[in-house]
Amino acid sequence: MITVVGNLKGGTGKSTITFNLSVKLSINSKSVQLFDLDPQATLSDVVDIRIEEEYEPVLKVCNNLDELDKQHDEILIDIGTAAIDSMYRAIQLADRIVVPVPPSQADIWSTQRFLQIINEKCEVKKPQILGLVNRADTHKGIRETGETEDALNMLPDIDLIQTRLYQRTSYRRSFSEGLAVFELEPKGKAAAEVNKLSSILYPNI
Numbered sequence: 001m002i003t004v005v006g007n008l009k010g011g012t013g014k015s016t017i018t019f020n021l022s023v024k025l026s027i028n029s030k031s032v033q034l035f036d037l038d039p040q041a042t043l044s045d046v047v048d049i050r051i052e053e054e055y056e057p058v059l060k061v062c063n064n065l066d067e068l069d070k071q072h073d074e075i076l077i078d079i080g081t082a083a084i085d086s087m088y089r090a091i092q093l094a095d096r097i098v099v100p101v102p103p104s105q106a107d108i109w110s111t112q113r114f115l116q117i118i119n120e121k122c123e124v125k126k127p128q129i130l131g132l133v134n135r136a137d138t139h140k141g142i143r144e145t146g147e148t149e150d151a152l153n154m155l156p157d158i159d160l161i162q163t164r165l166y167q168r169t170s171y172r173r174s175f176s177e178g179l180a181v182f183e184l185e186p187k188g189k190a191a192a193e194v195n196k197l198s199s200i201l202y203p204n205i
């Protein structure tokens with residue numbers, strides 16, 4: 001299956017989520033083809049660190065969709081708006097698009113624009129579109145996370161994934177070390193969140 005992780009804004013967690021999912025799949029003996037189509041190359045950077053540190057399983061990153069090989073069990077594509085043609089091509093190839101959305105009005109607006117783009121570009125084959133709240137606030141008193149989920153539920157064409165990733169330093173820390181959150185802190189809350197997300201997106205692993 002071709003899964004694209006995308007949204008228009010930077011910092012929504014696209015590379016973090018793509019990276020964690022790809023490690024999870026690899027650990028579970030799935031062959032994964034991983035694409036970094038964002039010139040910011042964050043995903044490539046984190047994989048480079050992983051290679052330098054000699055962490056297993058080893059990941060490999062492709063940068064050109066011409067290399068796409070459907071023989072793999074799973075294909076994961078991290079996109080960015082700075083390479084707009086590659087982004088369009090990726091969303092046209094996608095079976096599904098995971099859209100990370102931090103809890104804010106600005107992120108809802110940019111998500112709406114992204115959905116418009118998907119609609120325009122995918123007239124032939126409509127991918128499944130899955131919204132995922134990332135960087136949810138851990139303080140219960142703050143209502144923006146619930147409000148963001150309500151707003152996503154009102155948008156047509158997007159299904160909300162029934163789990164959240166919260167704002168946690170372990171996402172940043174593990175990423176900077178070339179590790180998935182469940183490798184750095186297997187018993188941590190972030191690990192539990194990513195495990196849940198993986199089981200929703202990949203029920204067969």
Ligand SMILES: Nc1ncnc2c1ncn2[C@@H]1O[C@H](COP(=O)(O)OP(=O)(O)O)[C@@H](O)[C@H]1O
Nearest residue numbers: 010011012013014015016135166167168171172
């Ligand atoms: N849930 C989270 N909690 C804390 N930090 C996060 C979370 N998700 C992403 N980050 C951090 O935010 C920064 C931007 O994330 P990144 O995945 O590079 O976003 P994008 O690829 O959408 O630009 C990175 O430093 C990353 O580690």
Ligand SMILES: [Mg+2]
Nearest residue numbers: 014015038042
């Ligand atoms: Mg990125």
